[in-house]
Amino acid sequence: MALPCGSGRRWTRAVKMTFCLFFLIPMSSVGNKNTNTIFDKKQKLEVQQQLKRLNKPALKSIESPDGDIIDCVDINKQPAFDHPLLKNHTIQMRPSSYPEGFSIDESNDVSSNSEPKFTQPWHLNGRCPEGTIPVRRTKEEDLLRAGSTANYGRKKHRSIPSAQYSAGQVIHEHAVLSEQGDKYYGMMAEMNVWNPHTQETNEFSLSQFWMTAGTFGQDLNTIEAGMMVYEFLYGDNNTRLFTFWTDDSYQNTGCYNLACSGFVQVDNQIAMGASVAPYSNYDGTQRSVKFYVWKDINGKGDWWMKIADRDFGYWPSSIFSILSDSASSVQWGGEVINLMQDGQHTTTQMGSGHFPEEGLGKASFFKNLKVIDGLKTLTGPRNSQPIITNPTCYNLINSGDSFYFGGPGRNPNCP
Ligand SMILES: *[C@@H]1O[C@H](CO)[C@@H](O)[C@H](O)[C@H]1NC(C)=O
Numbered sequence: 001m002a003l004p005c006g007s008g009r010r011w012t013r014a015v016k017m018t019f020c021l022f023f024l025i026p027m028s029s030v031g032n033k034n035t036n037t038i039f040d041k042k043q044k045l046e047v048q049q050q051l052k053r054l055n056k057p058a059l060k061s062i063e064s065p066d067g068d069i070i071d072c073v074d075i076n077k078q079p080a081f082d083h084p085l086l087k088n089h090t091i092q093m094r095p096s097s098y099p100e101g102f103s104i105d106e107s108n109d110v111s112s113n114s115e116p117k118f119t120q121p122w123h124l125n126g127r128c129p130e131g132t133i134p135v136r137r138t139k140e141e142d143l144l145r146a147g148s149t150a151n152y153g154r155k156k157h158r159s160i161p162s163a164q165y166s167a168g169q170v171i172h173e174h175a176v177l178s179e180q181g182d183k184y185y186g187m188m189a190e191m192n193v194w195n196p197h198t199q200e201t202n203e204f205s206l207s208q209f210w211m212t213a214g215t216f217g218q219d220l221n222t223i224e225a226g227m228m229v230y231e232f233l234y235g236d237n238n239t240r241l242f243t244f245w246t247d248d249s250y251q252n253t254g255c256y257n258l259a260c261s262g263f264v265q266v267d268n269q270i271a272m273g274a275s276v277a278p279y280s281n282y283d284g285t286q287r288s289v290k291f292y293v294w295k296d297i298n299g300k301g302d303w304w305m306k307i308a309d310r311d312f313g314y315w316p317s318s319i320f321s322i323l324s325d326s327a328s329s330v331q332w333g334g335e336v337i338n339l340m341q342d343g344q345h346t347t348t349q350m351g352s353g354h355f356p357e358e359g360l361g362k363a364s365f366f367k368n369l370k371v372i373d374g375l376k377t378l379t380g381p382r383n384s385q386p387i388i389t390n391p392t393c394y395n396l397i398n399s400g401d402s403f404y405f406g407g408p409g410r411n412p413n414c415p
């Protein structure tokens with residue numbers, strides 16, 4: 001795997017520079033078996049300290065068939081409470097209210113014996129007891145891949161879907177629906193689960209939602225979650241659940257999952273960063289996951305997230321600046337990183353890897369789209385606009401409260 005700097009003719013110099021700077025370290029450490037040349041004694045010590053910070057003591061550990069280790073961590077000792085603003089935080093075990101119209105499933109009731117609808121591969125080998133949360137253990141090799149302890153779990157490619165910022169951008173490709181023009185206090189969406197192929201370890205392919213406020217490059221605040229394939233971060237090409245947040249446009253705050261403190265998890269069944277297999281089958285069984293986010297305006301104003309009908313956890317209002325009030329846009333859709341190889345678009349897929357025209361069972365979808373608007377009313381998107389950076393590579397067909405999106409990447413029309 002050669003360092004592809006300079007091979008992409010379509011890059012502007014600035015983009016190329018940024019790309020090369022970001023990738024020099026990780027690429028060389030990935031390619032070099034003898035990591036001693038990269039990691040000296042001091043760095044090794046840093047790795048051990050970082051692992052200690054990330055991996056809280058486990059009351060029980062479960063080995064997943066996919067190679068992950070899931071640690072059941074005392075809910076009161078989770079990484080969130082390392083955040084300086086959350087030192088005295090009293091954990092909220094439940095939201096104080098649900099927005100009207102959000103369906104509440106009884107499988108969320110802890111006393112219910114019914115099998116939860118959403119499973120992850122690690123469930124085959126055990127469950128986390130009450131009072132704990134499942135945390136995917138960070139391994140030494142995860143940190144070594146990141147190239148530096150400071151980089152681990154951080155966003156290397158900073159971007160949000162926006163017509164303005166995506167113009168002329170080659171690295172990030174988006175096919176998303178964007179809703180703006182009001183204040184937003186929540187959203188919901190259901191997306192089906194696929195395992196898009198990624199050509200390069202440093203490329204990702206994801207399906208997610210964004211709730212944002214503020215200005216990109218300055219004070220952007222975001223709440224993000226969805227599913228992604230990202231070998232560089234996780235070490236394999238499984239599709240994994242993820243969350244993300246920032247309150248300063250990805251500069252000093254924000255990272256994936258629980259890798260930096262802030263997000264408070266209360267659920268003991270779903271693990272962030274763990275795989276979401278089984279996936280949907282092309283022209284066969286479809287598997288989808290529902291996400292809900294809402295600001296708990298009757299409580300402390302925290303942003304709660306429900307995944308697959310379970311109250312998964314929340315972003316405390318206090319960790320944000322602008323989002324402590326409301327969001328100014330909601331977006332749903334796909335994003336890939338295309339690093340271009342030998343002047344060609346890579347074969348990294350978005351969604352199912354098929355174009356939206358193929359429709360149900362074949363293309364990836366978002367459906368049941370809703371927002372909670374300025375009147376605190378749950379409604380379908382009213383001011384939505386597609387943002388599609390490169391429709392011959394990845395496209396989107398919007399039908400109001402649902403859409404199909406995705407594509408194969410490189411093809412005769414996307415060379
Ligand atoms: C936490 O509580 C201590 C003692 O009451 C107080 O001194 C400190 O300022 C509090 N920290 C935060 C972040 O609220």
Ligand SMILES: *[C@@H]1O[C@H](CO)[C@@H](O)[C@H](O)[C@H]1NC(C)=O
Nearest residue numbers: 195196197198199236237238
């Ligand atoms: C994931 O990686 C495995 C092992 O390298 C490979 O066999 C498989 O085809 C890959 N899957 C995708 C979707 O790229």
